[in-house]
Amino acid sequence: MSDPKIEGFELKPGFKGMAEDTASDQTMFKGVHWGKAMMWIFLLSDTFVFSCFLISYMKGRASTPVEWPNPSEVFALNAFGVPVPLLLIAIMTFVLITSSGTMALAVKYGYEKNKKMCGWLVLATAIGGLTFVGMQVFEWSKLIHEGVRPWENPFGAAQFGSFFFMITGFHGFHVSIGVIFLFIYAYKVFAGHYESGKKGWFTKLKGDYVEIEILGLYWHFVDLVWVFIFAFFYLW
Amino acid sequence: MSEEYDNNKTSYQAQSSEVLGGASGTTPSDMDYVRPAEIPEQELYHAHSFIEKWVFCQDAKVIGVQYFLTAVFTGVVGLILSWLMRLQLGFPGLAGFMTAEHYYQFVTMHGMIMVVYFLTALFLGGFGNYLIPLMVGARDMVFPYVNMLSFWMFFVAVAVLMASFFVPGGPTGSGWTLYPPQAILEGTPGSGAGILLMLISLSLFVIGFTMGGLNYLITVLQARTRGMTLMRLPLTIWGIFTATVLAMLAFPALLVSSIMMTLDKVLGTSFFMPTIIKAGEVLEYGGGSPILFQHLFWFFGHPEVYIVALPAFGIVSDLISVHARKNIFGYRMMVWAIVGIGALSFFVWAHHMYVSGMNPWFGFFFATTTLIIAVPTAMKVYNWILTLWRGNIRINTVMLWCLGFIVTFVNGGITGIFLGNVSVDVPLSDTYFVVAHFHMVMGIAPLMVIMGAIYHWFPLVAGRMLDEKLGKWHFWATFLGAYSIYFPMHYLGFIGVPRRYFEMYDSPYMTSGVGLNEFISLAAFLVGAAQFILIYNIIKTLKTGKPAGKNPWQANSLEWFTSTVPPEHGNFGDRLPVVHRWAYDYSVPGAKEDFIPQTTPPSEVANTEVEKT
Secondary structure, eight states: OOOOOOOOOOOOOOHHHHHHHHBBBSSSSSOOOOOHHHHHHHHHHHHHHHHHHHHHHHHHHHHHOOOOHHHHHHHHEEEEEEETTHHHHEEEEHHHHHHHHHHHHHHHHHTTTTHHHHHHHHHHHHHHHHHHHHHHHHHHHHHHTTTOOSSEEEEEEEHHHHHHHHHHHHHHHHHHHHHHHHHHHHHHHHHHHHHOOOTTTOOOOBBBHHHHHHHHHHHHHHHHHHHHHHHIIIII | HHHHHHHHHHHHHHHHHHHHHHHHTTOOOOGGGOOOSSOOOOOOOOOOSHHHISSSOOOOOHHHHHHHHHHHHHHHHHHHHHHHHHHHSSTTTTTTOHHHHHHHHHHHHHHIIIIIIIIIIIIIIIIIHHHHHHTOSSSSOOOOOHHHHHHHHHHHHHHHHHHHTSSTTTTTTTTTTTOOTGSSSTTSSSTTHHHHHHHHHHHHHHHHHHHHHHHHHHHHHHHOOTBGGGGGGGGHHHHHHHHHHHHHHHHHHHHHHHHHHHHEEEEEEOOOOOEETTTTTSOOOOSOOOHHHHHHHHHHHHHHHHHHHHHHHHHHHHHHHHHSSOOOHHHHHHHHHHHHHHHHHGOOOOGGGGGTTTTHHHHHHHHHHHHHHHHHHHHHHHHHHHHHOOOOOOHHHHHHHHHHHHHHHHHHHHHHHHHHHHHHHHTTTTBHOOOOOOOOIIIIIHHHHHHHHHHHHHHHHSSOOOOOOHHHHHHHHHHHHHHHHHHHHHHHHHHBTTTTSSSOOOOOTTHHHHHHHHHHHEEEEEHHHHHHHHHHHHHHHHHHOOOOOOOOOOSSSGEEEESSSSOOSSSSTOOOOOSSOOOOOOOOOOOOSSOOTTTTOGGGGTOOOOOOO
């Protein structure tokens, strides 16, 4: 957020500053909370997980001998009797990106120690995420109803079903984990745990509003991954 | 020894009071100035019960020992499996129960256990947990709770892996690379529950490791003590740190391939399964790509080699420097070589796949990158030798293991140049030459470092010195025995003996190979048995060993300057140490003693020719 002040150390902008931070003692990322640094590195690792999934998907799609189904037909939804391609996915994407917006605002109000606004916005994010997962369940059940299975697919290559359920499932799992934590954090904000310094259930250590930002990083990442899945799976 | 110990103690206390004065501004000495702490004091959760102290413990040192013991347990299982394999190869039919299926299962489990559950867990989980907080001058890992979860996830992974010995059909027998389609098809031993448990265990291992790895990285990056810059870190930390970065980026590929193969097995998807005709019948699989698995597996598998090797490089650099009483030659070069090897290791994976039928141009590219790795690796070997050159070498057990490592690593490295070239690799592929190569370079060589490290750091962990005489017996039996095993294997490879074969029967190789095989097997029994000398030594030392005191090796790095030996929870007592120099100021001309600890302020050594770091 605001530039940290480090005693006895001058923070400089640009590459020179980066080099000096790296060469200094104690910390490499000046003023960055441990948990925040951890989340960034975890997300880097998770990026590799999703990259492996998406690259495998590309390779699988390229090497299967059966024709790949047309996504705009498979994912079309009938609205008022007209099949609209990607209608549901467009709504899902909109909801998820909106929830990223509310998350960003929650972080802002968290640092301003505005308990009420922060709590409501975290709750709104959680509900947005829950809506997304609900719509995904709807999408899955629609496809299953139409006969798409992980091992077969009436529209073409069997790998379509396999990759679809695996990748959206893995992403949906990430969203669900995020939703659970969002609800927990919303409770913690409303209950004032970050102001009273109440110790956590598991770690028995004190919490801080920075946790909202750390969860926010995760949430934005899940959102970003969805954009890539959207581009590679639904638009290609 | 005891006299030096006392000297050390007083000089250490003098320093800390001086720092105290400096910080409060009464006697500011420009020369010794270290800027104030920017990280608040770490809040630690102290254990309240036996279970919290020894079972679900949040202290990185206890977690390190837990990792170490669990890894050693799996290592002993792997050792016994290798005995059974050598028994079959050297003396076919002697072990009556041994069928071809058993043999494949033992090969598979031996490989997977030794590479993942033994070496990786031992170096990163064991040495990493124990040494990182101590060497960077932190009270503990930055997320002790997550660290505890990491160990228990690893423990569950090991339990699941071991459970596969007891399920119907036994453990998987598909070779440690688990290549589909055969790994999950009927006819391969353990293609039912065995392979499933293996894949689940690997996934759990990756999840557990990720939790530990985040701790290691953030502790090194964000929790160093005052004065500890990255370029003052001991090379051990650089090795473990870089290996952890590799692991964080390479294990995702293993996780993804495990998940995909699990789905192939359980749900009948065809990610890796092509159309297969079995006994005239077309199976339900079809349209997948087995080569995709190989790419994913080796994108993990090659960095994995360096996940094991880089901590070994780092640790051996420190051991050589301490026991040759000389600064490490080319410290910065060593750091950049570690980082360079780590980066390059992501661009060489397909050299494991020269015979998989991929495009030959691909092989050309990967042969080039593979041979480029020889450059930073050779730099490191030269630097180790130049560190020894004209050093005040103490030929103790630790140094013997280090010398053994250098020789073994050069041997294994040179055969790597053979195998890195496509045209030489093709005829040698899948022969005992490959077995000999990787056992030399990533089996025996890192193991030598582990042994050296045990003899070096045991006095810190247990407070007692291991017996030198037994240690030397242990070393010579292991060293000579290991060479008796693997040198003849190179020859077996040249005459074309294929690996992974249960029995050679009357094949033409066997005219000259039978005697050799028996010899190798006998040597393998000997080397395995020699490891129990170490276990005996440890038990004996714990009971009657000579007390080590503080800093028995006259080393410089921070782990020897803890408030108590063995270090307590919180490591450094009331006050964290302040670092003024790198860890390699040995035999500095003009200095009173032949070592200057990292905590010695410059004003105390003003008249010496100490390096500026």
